Amino acid sequence: MKMLKIMSAxxxxxxxxxxxxxxxxxxxxxxxxxFFQSYEETCKKISSILHTNNDxxxxxxxxxxxxxxxxxxxxxxxxxxxxxxxxxxxxxFADFIQMYQGDVTFFHGDKLKGIxxxxxxxxxxxxxxxxxxxxxxVDTPSGVCNDITAICTLLHSYGILSVVDSVAGMIGEEVNxxxxxxxxxxxxxxxxxxxxxxxTIVTISDDAWRKMEQRKTPIxxxxxxxxxxxxxxxxxxxxxxxxVSDIEGLRVxxxxxxxxxxxxxxxxxxxxxxxxxxxxxxxxxxLNDNHANTVTVINVPEGVSSPQLLQDxxxxxxxxxxxxxxYLQDKVIRIGHMGENAxxxxxxxxxxxxxxxxxxxxxxxxxxMEDVFLSSVxxx
Numbered sequence: 613m614k615m616l617k618i619m620s621a622x623x624x625x626x627x628x629x630x631x632x633x634x635x636x637x638x639x640x641x642x643x644x645x646x647f648f649q650s651y652e653e654t655c656k657k658i659s660s661i662l663h664t665n666n667d668x669x670x671x672x673x674x675x676x677x678x679x680x681x682x683x684x685x686x687x688x689x690x691x692x693x694x695x696x697x698x699x700x701x702x703x704x705f706a707d708f709i710q711m712y713q714g715d716v717t718f719f720h721g722d723k724l725k726g727i728x729x730x731x732x733x734x735x736x737x738x739x740x741x742x743x744x745x746x747x748x749x750v751d752t753p754s755g756v757c758n759d760i761t762a763i764c765t766l767l768h769s770y771g772i773l774s775v776v777d778s779v780a781g782m783i784g785e786e787v788n789x790x791x792x793x794x795x796x797x798x799x800x801x802x803x804x805x806x807x808x809x810x811x812t813i814v815t816i817s818d819d820a821w822r823k824m825e826q827r828k829t830p831i832x833x834x835x836x837x838x839x840x841x842x843x844x845x846x847x848x849x850x851x852x853x854x855x856v857s858d859i860e861g862l863r864v865x866x867x868x869x870x871x872x873x874x875x876x877x878x879x880x881x882x883x884x885x886x887x888x889x890x891x892x893x894x895x896x897x898x899l900n901d902n903h904a905n906t907v908t909v910i911n912v913p914e915g916v917s918s919p920q921l922l923q924d925x926x927x928x929x930x931x932x933x934x935x936x937x938x939y940l941q942d943k944v945i946r947i948g949h950m951g952e953n954a955x956x957x958x959x960x961x962x963x964x965x966x967x968x969x970x971x972x973x974x975x976x977x978x979x980x981m982e983d984v985f986l987s988s989v990x991x992x
Contacts, residue, residue: 616926619962620781620934621752621948623802623809627868628860630807634861641669641854651854652845661869662782662797664789664815669841670862671812672855675779675800678812678837682775682796683708683746685824688783690715690720692744695770696725696763699751700938701777709746716931726758726902729944737754744773744795744821744911749781753936755909755946757785757902761792765895773820775948779803782813783869784879784906795820802859804879806951807865809901810858816837856930879905882954885988886947889963892984906950909936911943916975917926918942924972929965956989970976 618625655668662668671677683705685947687693691714698721699701706716717736719728727747745767750757758779764774773795778787782797789797794815801811816838824831824839831837839849869875883905887897888972890910898909912918918935919942925931934946947966948958963981970977 614930614932616932617958617961618932619944619948619953619958620833620932622800622947623981624804624806625952625958626808627635627804627952628867629868630631630641630865632710634808634857638761638859639856639858641856641859642850645848646852648845648848650863651859652867654859655816655845657863657870659815659981660830662787662789662815663791664794664797666789666815666817667821667842668795668815669838669844670814670854670859671814671841671936672810672852672858673812673835674809675777675798675802676814678776678779678798678800678814679705679777680708681812681816681836681838681928682798683714684712684833686744686773686796686820687712687714688743688827688829691712692717692741694742694745696727696745696747697721698727698751698754698758699748699756700940701751702748703747703913705746705775705856706775714743715814720833724756724898725899728755728762729759729762732763733766736772737767740770740772742772742902744775746775747777749776749778749787750785750904751910752780752904752907752946753938755904755907756899757781757904760794761788764792773823780950781904784954785904788878789815791968793817801865804951804954805862805865805869805951807861810855811862812839817967832834834861852911863965874987876905879954881989881992882949882956884957885962885985886949888988889981889985893967893981895977895980898940906948907955908947908949909944910946912945913975916950916970916973918945920973921945921966921969923966924969928972931962931965933962933966956986
C-alpha cells in the first residue's frame with residue numbers, strides 16, 4: 613500500500629521523533645513510578661502551553677471522549693445547558709446533553725462567521741439561568757474560529773460554566789484558559805498536536821470540579837466520569853490502564869511544540885497564504901469571516917464533482933484532503949494546515965495537485981496557486 617500524504621483537516625502527519633517514541637517505550641503504567649512522573653510532567657507542559665493553573669489530564673480515547681466526558685460529568689437531570697453553535701460540531705453538543713437528561717437551549721449563530729458577542733450578550737441579558745454553556749473553538753467542517761476568550765469571559769460574568777471544544781483549535785490558535793475563564797477545555801491528539809488519534813486532553817477549573825462534586829445524582833458512567841481523574845497524581849492510581857506508548861508519543865510532540873515559540877504565527881502565515889492563493893485563482897471560501905489558522909474550506913464550483921476531485925487527489929497525487937458531511941457534503945473541500953501539515957513544502961505541493969485535479973475536470977483556474985502561495989509566504 614502506497615502511503616498517502618495527509619493534508620486533511622485532521623488527523624495530521626506525525627513527526628519522525630514522535631513515531632520513534634511510540635515504539636520505544638513499553639512499561640506497566642499501573643505500577644511503574646516513572647510513568648506517573650512522565651504523565652505529570654507532560655500534563656504540566658500542556659498546562660504551560662494553554663496558560664492555565666487548572667488541572668490538566670490526558671484521557672485514553674479520541675477527542676470526542678473529552679466532549680462527552682465533560683457533559684456527562686457536569687449534567688444532572690433537567691439541568692439547563694446553553695449550546696452556542698455556528699457549525700456542525702457546535703450543534704453536536706446537544707446530543708450529549710440530551711443523552712444525559714439535560715435540557716438544551718440553543719443560541720444559533722451565523723454559520724458563515726464567528727459568534728457575534730453583542731448578539732450573545734443580548735440573548736444572555738434575557739436568559740442566563742444555565743448550569744453551563746458549550747461552544748466550539750474551531751468548527752472544522754466550516755473552518756470558523758470563534759473568539760473563545762471573549763465568549764467565555766462573557767459567560768463567566770453571568771456565572772455560567774463553559775465547556776470548550778478546542779480539538780481543532782489549540783496549538784494552531786492562541787489559547788489562554790485562565791484569562792478566558794474557561795472551565796473545561798477539551799483537546800485531542802490528532803490535530804495540531806500531531807500525534808495519532810487516541811488521546812483526549814482536558815483542563816478542568818475548580819468551579820467545574822465543584823459542580824461535579826456537589827451533584828445530587830451520580831455521574832452516569834465510568835469511562836466518562838472526570839472525577840475519576842481528580843486525584844490520580846496524588847494517589848498514584850489511574851482508573852484504567854493508560855496507553856503508555858500513546859502518551860510517550862504525546863510527550864515528545866509537546867516538547868516539539870515547546871521548542872517552537874512562534875508556532876501560532878507559523879499557522880497564521882500558512883493559512884493566510886493558502887487563502888490568498890485560493891481566492892486569487894478564482895475559487896471562493898465558504899466563510900465570510902473568522903477563518904481558522906488550521907483549515908481552509910473551499911466552495912466546490914458548479915460543474916465540478918467533489919468526490920471525483922478527492923479521488924483524483926489520491927489516485928494521481930497520493931495526497932489526502934478532506935471533503936465534508938452533513939449540510940456541507942459535496943459542497944466544500946478542506947485543506948488541513950495544522951500541526952505538521954502546516955509547512956510550506958507540503959501545502960505548496962497540495963495546491964499544485966489540487967489545481968491539476970480541477971484542470972482534469974475542465975475547470976481552469978485564473979492563476980497558479982502554488983506560485984501565489986509561495987510568493988505570499990515569502991512576503992510574510
